[in-house]
Amino acid sequence: MSTETDPNSGITGGDADAHRRRDRRIRRLLFGCTSITVLTTVAIFAVLFDNTFNFFYDVRFHEWLIGLVTEFRLFPEQRVAITEFLFDTEWRPSHADDPRFGILPLAAGTLLVTVGAAFVSIPIGTATALYLSEYARPRTRKYLKPTLEVLAGVPTIVYGFFALTFITPNIIAPVAAAFGYDVGRFSALSGAIVVGIMTIPMVASISEDAMSSVPDELRNGAYALGASKFSVSTSVVLPASISGVMASYILAVSRAIGETMAVALAAGVTPRLTTNPLAEIQTMTAFMVDSTRSTMLVGSVEYQSLFAVGLALFIMTLAANLVNDYVKRSYREVYR
Amino acid sequence: MAQHESDSLITTEVSAAETARSEIPDETVLRAEELDVYYGEEQALDDVTIEIPDRKVTAIIGPSGCGKSTFLRCINRMNDQIPSCRVDGSLAFQGKDVYDEDVDPVALRRKIGMVFQKPNPFPKSIRDNVAYGLTVQGKTENVDERVEESLRAAALWDEVNDQLDSSGLDLSGGQQQRLCIARAIAPDPEVILMDEPTSALDPVAASKIEDLIADLAEEYTVVIVTHNMQQAARISDKTAVFLTGGNLVEYDDTATIFEDPEHDRVEDYITGKFG
Ligand SMILES: Nc1ncnc2c1ncn2[C@@H]1O[C@H](COP(=O)(O)OP(=O)(O)OP(=O)(O)O)[C@@H](O)[C@H]1O
Ligand SMILES: [Mg+2]
Numbered sequence: 033m034s035t036e037t038d039p040n041s042g043i044t045g046g047d048a049d050a051h052r053r054r055d056r057r058i059r060r061l062l063f064g065c066t067s068i069t070v071l072t073t074v075a076i077f078a079v080l081f082d083n084t085f086n087f088f089y090d091v092r093f094h095e096w097l098i099g100l101v102t103e104f105r106l107f108p109e110q111r112v113a114i115t116e117f118l119f120d121t122e123w124r125p126s127h128a129d130d131p132r133f134g135i136l137p138l139a140a141g142t143l144l145v146t147v148g149a150a151f152v153s154i155p156i157g158t159a160t161a162l163y164l165s166e167y168a169r170p171r172t173r174k175y176l177k178p179t180l181e182v183l184a185g186v187p188t189i190v191y192g193f194f195a196l197t198f199i200t201p202n203i204i205a206p207v208a209a210a211f212g213y214d215v216g217r218f219s220a221l222s223g224a225i226v227v228g229i230m231t232i233p234m235v236a237s238i239s240e241d242a243m244s245s246v247p248d249e250l251r252n253g254a255y256a257l258g259a260s261k262f263s264v265s266t267s268v269v270l271p272a273s274i275s276g277v278m279a280s281y282i283l284a285v286s287r288a289i290g291e292t293m294a295v296a297l298a299a300g301v302t303p304r305l306t307t308n309p310l311a312e313i314q315t316m317t318a319f320m321v322d323s324t325r326s327t328m329l330v331g332s333v334e335y336q337s338l339f340a341v342g343l344a345l346f347i348m349t350l351a352a353n354l355v356n357d358y359v360k361r362s363y364r365e366v367y368r
Numbered sequence: 369m370a371q372h373e374s375d376s377l378i379t380t381e382v383s384a385a386e387t388a389r390s391e392i393p394d395e396t397v398l399r400a401e402e403l404d405v406y407y408g409e410e411q412a413l414d415d416v417t418i419e420i421p422d423r424k425v426t427a428i429i430g431p432s433g434c435g436k437s438t439f440l441r442c443i444n445r446m447n448d449q450i451p452s453c454r455v456d457g458s459l460a461f462q463g464k465d466v467y468d469e470d471v472d473p474v475a476l477r478r479k480i481g482m483v484f485q486k487p488n489p490f491p492k493s494i495r496d497n498v499a500y501g502l503t504v505q506g507k508t509e510n511v512d513e514r515v516e517e518s519l520r521a522a523a524l525w526d527e528v529n530d531q532l533d534s535s536g537l538d539l540s541g542g543q544q545q546r547l548c549i550a551r552a553i554a555p556d557p558e559v560i561l562m563d564e565p566t567s568a569l570d571p572v573a574a575s576k577i578e579d580l581i582a583d584l585a586e587e588y589t590v591v592i593v594t595h596n597m598q599q600a601a602r603i604s605d606k607t608a609v610f611l612t613g614g615n616l617v618e619y620d621d622t623a624t625i626f627e628d629p630e631h632d633r634v635e636d637y638i639t640g641k642f643g
Contacts, residue, residue: 170451249488253548256446257501257555258478267504272491 080346083339086331087133088112111333117340123303123314125323125334133337135344137303141313142348145223145295146288148309152228153284157235158270158277164236165243166265177240184233192297195226200298204310213310218300221309226298227291231284238283242276243269275363279356286352290345292317316341394421397559397589398443403457405438405614407450412438413614415457420606425581425590427600427622430610431637436593439610440561443591444480445473461559478505481552485564487544489536489551494519494528497536497547501555514554522550523580542573549580553588560584562592566599578603597638601626609634 085093089108099105120134200222254264300312328335398420405413413435441447498515519525524546566574607625611617618634
């Protein structure tokens with residue numbers, strides 16, 4: 033093709049339409065793939081909501097809607113009061129005479145493990161990130177960063193097993209005994225520690241990414257003012273990367289809220305409204321695994337309670353994600 | 369070549385402040401002797417010997433890559449941050465070799481401030497930016513007064529005194545650079561190093577900084593790297609010309625360098641014939 037004499041050559045031409053059509057096809061294909069995740073999320077929420085309705089009332093939500101339209105059946109019969117679900121302090125869905133459905137003990141169990149885990153993962157994860165980003169030699173970092181990522185990929189049941197067979201008998205039990213306390217096979221503390229350990233790599237890795245993207249000009253500016261490495265790390269790098277660091281904390285927390293196998297193995301299966309970390313508890317997720325394995329009548333209140341707990345869990349993680357978004361926006365990385 | 373006709377080269381307009389400074393006899397504050405710097409195998413400075421006078425403005429000029437920034441970073445040991453960097457020879461600050469074992473680079477940098485080419489305020493408030501050096505150096509008394517004083521000295525106070533709590537990043541480039549100057553002088557160092565402090569700024573902002581440098585020299589020793597000959601001629605008392613290979617080719621009073629340089633290569637460089 034000659035480009036020197038013909039001014040039109042190469043930039044016009046009959047291919048334009050074909051290119052446009054192909055772009056459109058590809059865009060539709062990619063959109064199709066994207067919509068799978070969106071549809072799944074919507075479907076999960078719909079199923080949870082539909083069945084949760086059936087926990088509180090004697091019909092599912094869509095059945096009620098149909099009834100409303102065809103037979104003007106306005107008020108479904110209540111099975112569990114929303115106030116009981118939210119405020120009752122007992123969770124004993126399979127009790128023969130007096131079943132009670134207060135989510136507080138389960139939510140408290142989840143909260144206890146999550147907060148405890150945050151006390152482990154946030155300080156250790158942040159310190160690890162600071163070390164990797166500011167102190168470690170490039171060679172050390174080259175080997176440590178992938179190790180962290182491997183640790184993040186270990187199946188959580190392995191962590192649970194580790195808690196059950198190692199952390200509780202070898203660490204928690206002797207320390208508690210030294211202070212005159214008795215711990216059983218399961219404890220909230222054990223769950224908190226193991227979930228904390230499990231989420232350290234996530235905090236460390238994401239925070240480290242945020243810290244290493246702080247431009248060197250800022251570090252140099254601080255060094256030139258006679259700042260020590262520690263001041264540079266804590267008073268320049270950390271604040272400058274705070275949005276990424278906070279995001280890592282919130283991800284770790286929502287991971288802890290949703291964590292299942294490790295807490296089921298480590299923290300136990302006894303719903304209990306307590307703040308005692310040495311007690312056996314049950315988290316929302318652990319209840320769900322535990323009861324899907326037992327025999328229940330589909331449609332029974334006990335069975336439907338699974339969905340109610342699931343929906344509550346969904347809302348909690350969603351809230352964590354919204355907080356994450358908010359934090360990201362309000363602490364945006366301003367130096368760019 | 370008309371070496372003695374001053375109009376063939378850049379003329380040096382001498383400011384009143386500069387004339388006053390030239391009355392003071394030179395007292396050396398920084399002395400480099402046979403200074404060699406390497407980055408790995410590559411040599412960036414070759415046998416540099418120079419005496420920089422106290423409370424004067426010393427300009428460092430030369431083509432890109434000749435080692436100006438390297439020399440500046442040697443003075444406050446900022447090149448400690450570069451793992452491949454190695455320094456030979458001696459560089460004394462007030463008679464003490466800064467590369468001696470017992471010198472603490474953190475303490476050294478508290479005496480020798482630095483302003484960088486690209487304004488680099490911290491993502492903090494204007495006040496915290498200026499106070500940063502005071503804070504890390506443990507000078508926690510009269511912080512507000514020191515902040516005001518420094519902002520005044522950096523000719524920024526009138527523009528920002530009603531927004532000290534807003535972010536330093538919300539300022540314009542020229543204001544940010546003056547903020548960085550205020551930040552550098554707040555802890556009251558002896559020497560201020562400036563690496564092309566106006567190259568990222570427009571001419572108006574640049575000329576403000578130039579005026580500022582003239583004032584700073586009454587209290588501080590200023591060493592400034594610049595690519596701008598007119599700027600070097602206007603603001604400096606002494607000029608050092610580095611040429612390719614990391615050699616200090618000529619070092620003299622600014623007027624001599626610009627009106628009657630000894631080396632043809634220096635004259636060629638100054639008149640823009642090469643480099
Ligand atoms: N961090 C570094 N690592 C390796 N080599 C470097 C480094 N910094 C500078 N150099 C090399 O050292 C030499 C001098 O660089 P320097 O930055 O001091 O030059 P300069 O005179 O400041 O140039 P410019 O006017 O472009 O800023 C150059 O050859 C450069 O490639
Ligand atoms: Mg440079």
